Amino acid sequence: MGTIVVGYDGSAYSQAALLWARDEAVRTGAPVEVLHADEWPATAPPMVPLPLLRPDRTVSDVIEETLEHAVATVRKTHPAVAVTTRAVRGHAAAALIDRSRDAGMIVLGGHGHSVVAGLLGSVISAVSAHARCPVVVVRGMPQQDAAVVAGADGSALTAPVLRFAAGQAAARQVPLRVIRAAPERETPDDPLVAVRERFRGLTVYVEDTLEHPAAALARASAAAQLLVVGSRGHGPVAGLLLGSISQHVLRHAACTVAVVHRDRREVS
Structure with a gap:
């Protein structure tokens, strides 16, 4: 790193x-x-x-x-x-x-x-x-045993968001809770499959939601020690990883927030 x-x-x-x-x-x-x-x-x-x-x-x-x-x-x-x-x-x-x-x-x-x-x-x-x-x-008092929460919307940013969140959860030895705004069946190339393969000892919970992404993530932050979202997502459910949602989360989350971007090699 x-x-x-x-x-x-x-x-x-x-x-x-x-x-x-x-x-x-x-x-x-x-x-x-x-x-x-x-x-x-x-x-x-x-x-x-x-x-x-x-x-x-x-x-x-x-x-x-x-x-x-x-x-x-x-x-x-x-x-x-x-x-x-x-x-x-x-x-x-x-x-x-x-x-x-x-x-x-x-x-x-x-x-x-x-x-x-x-x-x-x-x-x-x-x-x-x-x-x-x-x-x-960084904000709020960290809850040492609380999960790391990640937002996923099916965009290209979902993979780096989940990798970052899984790494943080594994380092802290806490579960990873994934909130998906684009529910779909997992396929072999699904980022979640890659995360489970790479972090075999990590407990991963997946929650599909029809709630507005900003509300779902802000609510989840109350029981998290870290909330991970992306910036500039363009998934099937536009918004979860877009700037407007990440900025809303930054203002209203109860815990520390990490905003993950595309791999710098992709934007050079």
């Missing part, structure tokens, strides 16, 4: 994302990168000479201290986890999307409030829609 990149602004939400990424690194052995995007002068008053507004040394010191605190947080309890930092100038969403090109995963907090690099809803929406790797949005 590639590097786990955490969008970090020092808020409580980004700290929760950091801890989730730390635990994922323990499970997978992947390195962690803590990324801070300095968005100044986006909030500066207009028509003012911008160089006079920014105390560069002070801002740089604050960013450095913020990142050092993040590294210390990880190393205090898990010194074996490889963790590095990166500070970039630019909009948080653009920086994270660019970094996703060769990252293994992007991890964000459910909300943020920093005017310098807050991971606000618009950033989460943009990154989850346009990243080239899975994007995890």
Whole structure:
């Protein structure tokens, strides 16, 4: 697995994302990168000479201290986890999307409030829609024994969604619960067959639903520790893996949400 990149602004939400990424690194052995995007002068008053507004040394010191605190947080309890930092100038969403090109995963907090690099809803929406790797949005208190839930709609994205979800469930030693919005008989090339073959010790439950996908997934999230959906699906039941549904789930799910994208080789 590639590097786990955490969008970090020092808020409580980004700290929760950091801890989730730390635990994922323990499970997978992947390195962690803590990324801070300095968005100044986006909030500066207009028509003012911008160089006079920014105390560069002070801002740089604050960013450095913020990142050092993040590294210390990880190393205090898990010194074996490889963790590095990166500070970039630019909009948080653009920086994270660019970094996703060769990252293994992007991890964000459910909300943020920093005017310098807050991971606000618009950033989460943009990154989850346009990243080239899975994007995890951390929220809620994790239920350690709860299942991993995956949404499937029969599109080409169903396979990567199920692979990701099955890997997460197997690593946590919990069941995988698959909610299908396009019920059909399993065939030899069905992604579920491949998942069962690859993860032989994994318990997989399949539920076919006629309920609206957004409602079914949001309801299922109440009893899950991770909900996995896709982005840009075009299955027989349009919507489950489309942006509108994944964005709805990101806003309303009770647990952490992972948004899986097409294999980056398919969109290069």
